[in-house]
Each structure stands twice: as C-alpha cells, then as structure tokens.
Amino acid sequence: MLGGEILSVGVFLAAFGACALAVQSLSVRYGTITSSASDALIVGLGINVLVLVPAAFLLGSPIENLTLRSLAAFTAAGLLGTMVGRAMHFEGIKRIGSSRAEPIKASQPLHASLIAVVVLGEVVTGGHVLSMIAIVVGIAVITYEHGRSDDDTSDSGYIGIAIPFVAAFFYGIEPTFAKLGLAEGTAVLTGLMIKTVSAGLGFLIYLWWTEGLPDPRTFERSEVPWLVAAGVANTLFLLGYYGALELEPVSLVVPLVQSSPLVVILLSVLLVSDDLERITPRLAAGALIAVAGAIGVTLLS
Secondary structure (H helix, E strand, O other), X not given: OHHHHHHHHHHHHHHHHHHHHHHHHHHHHHHOOOOOHHHHHHHHHHHHHHHHHHHHHHOOOOOOOOOHHHHHHHHHHHHHHHHHHHHHHHHHHHHHOHHHHHHHHOOHHHHHHHHHHHHHOOOOOHHHHHHHHHHHHHHHHHHHHHHHXXXXXXXXXXXXXXXXXXXXXXHHHHHHHHHHHHHOOOOHHHHXXXXXXXXXXXXXXXXXXXXXXXXXXXXXXXXHHHHHHHHHHHHHHHHHHHHXXXXXXXXXXXXXXXXXXXXXXXXXXXXXXXXXXXXOHHHHHHHHHHHHHHHHHHXXX
C-alpha cells in the first residue's frame, strides 16, 4: 500500500511539473515580446532564490547530509541546466514561440542517449533507434512548418530552430548530475537551493563581465507580471520535478515531464492569440511525434 501511495505521489508531482513547465513557457512568450530572454532569466532565478533558499532553511538543515560530491553535482546541474539550458530555452521561445521551441527542447533524451553511447559506450537497441528517428522526424516537421510561416524573419528562422537544440543538450545533461546529488542523501530543497544560487551567481557574473549588470527599472512594465508568472511557474516545476525524482526513477519522471509541449499546444489553442502562437495540424503532429520519440528513448534507457 505504501509503495502504491509513493508511486501515485511521484506520478502526480511529475505531471504537475509538466503543467507548470507549460505555463512557464507561455508566460515567457508573453513576457519577452519586447523584453530580452536575459530579463526573463534574471526574474525567474530571482524568484527561485527568494522561495527556495528560505524554504531550505525553514523546512530542513541544508548543511546536513551535504557532501562535496553532492555540492559539486548540484552546482554543475545549476550552471549547465538552470543557467545555460534555461537561457537558451527562453531565447528560443522568444524567437520562434512556445509551441515550436518546446517540442524541440523535449529532444533532450536524444542528446543524453547519444552522449552515453559516445562517452560511456552504452549499446543502442532497435527501440532506441526507432525512438530517435521519431524525434528527428517530429522536429523536421516542426522545422518545415516554421519555415512556411509568413511572419518568420531570416534572423529567427534556422537560428531560432537551433537555439532550443542547444537548450535540449544542456537540459539532457542536468538530470544525471541531479540524481548524483540526491544519491548522496542530500535533501531536495538543499539541492534546489544550491542549483539556483549557483545558476544565479554564474549568470550575474556573466552579465557583469560581458554587458554590465541589468537595471530592473528598465524592464518593460507591462511584461513584468508575465516574467514573474514564469518565475513562479518555474519554481513550482522545480519542486514538482525534484520531488518526483526523489520518489521515482528518472525513466518514469522524465517521460511525464516531456509531455509539457502537448500541454503548451493545448493551452495555445484555447488561450493564446494567433499573432503569438499559430497552431497548425502539421505543427501539432510534429510535436506529438517528437514527444513520443523522447518518451520512447527515456523508457528504453
């Protein structure tokens, strides 16, 4: 009975995380019409830190069960996934929209599997190959449909398509580091705190070094509520996602989270105007094929 309860909680948290991820994506889309993806990342990381750091101290002892190995693992997860991956993810949403960027970003299991084959020498099965082909076909359909759009400029065309691929690569690396950190016995909130603080510090140092620290007073006021909503949704996603990872294996959690592009498309059809998210049957089919392939790669890993 206890196992069933744990399973149901883990599945619920993963599904909740997928919905929160979809809300984040659409909020970023509305919040970066004139604002930059960097603005969205700064606001999101700020909300992450404001919520997760106090929660880690109020609900537990962050230093307890923290080892150098888990500290290094969560720091790597923060710099690679939360900072680089999320920055590329948000830029992709700004350039080509949520309904196109999300299915491409969902190809992260493909990148993770290819890395495992090259670096670790893992064997690829026939099911893996078919799932990978499905991801490639789905993204090819999305790319073709994106190229047919009348409102796409040369700047957001193939570059816009490539950016979510970069996000998928770094997102694909993150769960491995997160699982290593959790395996050390470190609490979920402690891991999230380390991950978000390292990402926030890393991104601020990057901005300071390249273009100077941003002034929040210059943010587009009409878009700030959307950026805040994206930050809140991302924080809820992190809690659901990492909570699920603590209860269930990656092979169960990741496929459920990978369904978020389908939630994005559904919400876009119901709530978003055509000038921001133009949903076509071909785009929906491509997203479904890509997500099915991503889930297949994960389940067969």
